[in-house]
Amino acid sequence: MRLFTNCKVNLFLKVLGRRPDGYHELETILHTVGLSDEMEIVPTETGDIEVQMSLAEGVTGDLPSREENTVYRAARALLETGASNEGILIEVLKHIPVSAGLGGGSGNAAGALVALRDHWGLRLSRAEMLEMAATIGSDVPFCIQGGTMLASGRGEILTSLTDALAGWFVLGISDRPLPTADVYAEWDERSPRAETNPAAMSLALGAGDIEEVASLLHNDLEAPAFRMRPELPAGKEALLEAGAFGALLSGSGPTVFGLCADEEQARAVAARVEPAFDRVEIAPSRDRCVEIQAEASL
Numbered sequence: 001m002r003l004f005t006n007c008k009v010n011l012f013l014k015v016l017g018r019r020p021d022g023y024h025e026l027e028t029i030l031h032t033v034g035l036s037d038e039m040e041i042v043p044t045e046t047g048d049i050e051v052q053m054s055l056a057e058g059v060t061g062d063l064p065s066r067e068e069n070t071v072y073r074a075a076r077a078l079l080e081t082g083a084s085n086e087g088i089l090i091e092v093l094k095h096i097p098v099s100a101g102l103g104g105g106s107g108n109a110a111g112a113l114v115a116l117r118d119h120w121g122l123r124l125s126r127a128e129m130l131e132m133a134a135t136i137g138s139d140v141p142f143c144i145q146g147g148t149m150l151a152s153g154r155g156e157i158l159t160s161l162t163d164a165l166a167g168w169f170v171l172g173i174s175d176r177p178l179p180t181a182d183v184y185a186e187w188d189e190r191s192p193r194a195e196t197n198p199a200a201m202s203l204a205l206g207a208g209d210i211e212e213v214a215s216l217l218h219n220d221l222e223a224p225a226f227r228m229r230p231e232l233p234a235g236k237e238a239l240l241e242a243g244a245f246g247a248l249l250s251g252s253g254p255t256v257f258g259l260c261a262d263e264e265q266a267r268a269v270a271a272r273v274e275p276a277f278d279r280v281e282i283a284p285s286r287d288r289c290v291e292i293q294a295e296a297s298l
């Protein structure tokens, strides 16, 4: 079974406060973007879960250990329901940088959950799938669905949004990852609370008004991430100067994205901002995270 899992950007992210469990209460709008990892799932004779993860050419980052790997944890969560005792090898080729604020690992976990559910013919309700996804990571429930959603709680409470935005994104990538937990800890230092809410962004998305969406881009984690990585604001400035309608840190960073109307604009912006980043990719809006391609190997 071959599949692709897309990445995400946060078009809006407001931190409401730190919770007693250490997580942070959020209001965020997530939007799926078509820079994708490739996954292949193959049954084996071993009775075990094996994950082989590798970086595509030019992609940097530290690969997680087996126990930390969201793909391994997703497969194990399904097996713990007594789903199967079949061995499984999951290969992942990473095009999405690791710990970059693009939700690559969350997408891989969602891909493993959806593909293995289908492969083992499991009758899990949508609610059960989302609950299992939330045990793996805060963004994994969103990745099960993909498209554009408003997320609250720690990111796992989802509301679909009408989204007519068909944008192109210029992703300004840094080779040095920024651990999510560290950026939230830096937010805790000052706990800034923006006087903003996602309503206007929801309306702009519904209308597909790209310039309005660009003017409403907001991320409360941007200031803490920029304090930790002082070179990032220059990347954001470069995207705006190069002609992107708007630019923002994605999630907890360090990726900074520029929003463009079409591929031509995205290519032109990408060419101009190359010196400001370690790597630049362009990718369009997508309406789902997990794209199952074929079942050839089963």
Ligand code: C5P
Binding pocket: 022, 023, 024, 025, 026, 136, 137, 138, 139, 153, 154, 155, 180, 181, 182, 184
């Ligand atoms: O849920 P996930 O494993 O992706 O989160 C990674 C880390 O990011 C958490 O351990 C926590 O420190 C931080 N986090 C948070 N509030 C959220 C999501 C993540 O504090 N809503």
